[in-house]
Amino acid sequence: MKRAILFLVTFFLIQFIGSCMQKEQIIEYYYVNCSISATHIDNSGSVGVVTAEGPITKEAYGISLSIHRKENICLNEPQFNFPSFTPSYAVTKKGPQVEIFFVNKITDIKITTLTNFNATYPAGSDISEYFKVFSNKSFSSIESFVDEFQKGYGESPLDFNCNLLLVNPPDNSGTFQFKIETILDDGTSLETTTTAINLE
């Protein structure tokens, strides 16, 4: 009987020490920006509504930009671990460590007008400064949005939407079309073009 108890206590102790000694796992996320798409927003009401057709009040126009991404998760096992023990992270501060790697990181978003926007900006001009990103009761510039987006890379959904609202409307009503380009750090870019829309 004594031997049986001794055996059980020893087994429990080994299990306990083994669990405590387990080293942390590292979970690696690889994100790939694959494509982008854009639709019009009619923000004349209480909330912005995605729409395919105009006319839209030019003071309440926006673009809904969707960034489509793909994710590849790799689990990196540490070099040595006690093979059959569930880690209790007694010797490390946290649970599995998450590391995020960007296959192609977004560095900028550029909006170009394909029609004459106003006297200063003819067709082909970069009018990114006329758009601001609206989220959670506040506006941010495209530049600061890109910075924040990169920081919270792993937290946002794979298909990510942002609302780019036009804060400087054109002087005159008319038909407008925009090209949106996301510049990536590998030297490439993703492009999309909105349909022509009547802003009045």
Place this chain on the structure above:
Amino acid sequence: MKKLLLTYIFLCTCHFIFGQDEETTASKINLIPKIGTSLLIDKNYEEQPTNFLSSYQRTNVALDVGLEYYLTSKFGISLELGSIVDLSGSSKTNNSFIQSVENHHTNNYYIKGFNRAETTNYFFNVSVAPIYRHRINKLEFIGKIGIGITTFAQNSEAYLLKEKGSNNYDSVVVSGKKDIVAFQVSPQVGINYRLGRRVLLGLHAKYILAFSERKYNYTAVNIINYNETKTNTVTNRPIQFFNAYLGLTIEMGKVKK
């Protein structure tokens, strides 16, 4: 003879006036807990959204504790501590405030994201009052005129305005002064019915007139270009309440048989 008659009439009058002092059986020291309802008297209350950010509403709960000390059977002095509590919901934005803001902006703006920043839903008042008491059998009629101070709190609120037909948004903060101390006058009448040797049940009515300046700062910031609009709302109108209470009078001093 005339002088004798006048002296007799004078003595009779004195006896009539002060005679009740001698026949008193009441205690000199009384404790009076009271509970009731407090109604704000202000016909212009709905005019300003800021009125709904006060620490009181149209109808509130009134709690009072009074301590009376009688110098004679009829006259005494009282110290009262009162509180008016708004039970309509303190942490949430007041529905009347939302409605009032919507009425203000309804033509040009959508309103969203109300967020009450600071909340106080009660206030206290302390007053000292001379008392007059008249007793008829088991009934007591009480009259007091209280003079004292009261505190008020003005809550703050934040919300977002979205202009109709536009990408324009304004972030609005309406902030009030948190602690206000005001002078108050509070006449009061009551009727008590003796239930037992030391306990009386009473109905009391109190009018509170408080003199205070209430000031709200309205700050609207356009969240695109950060243009700021500031306005102040100042109200000097006195605050008036009518309180009705049900209370007990507990006689704590010696009671003559």
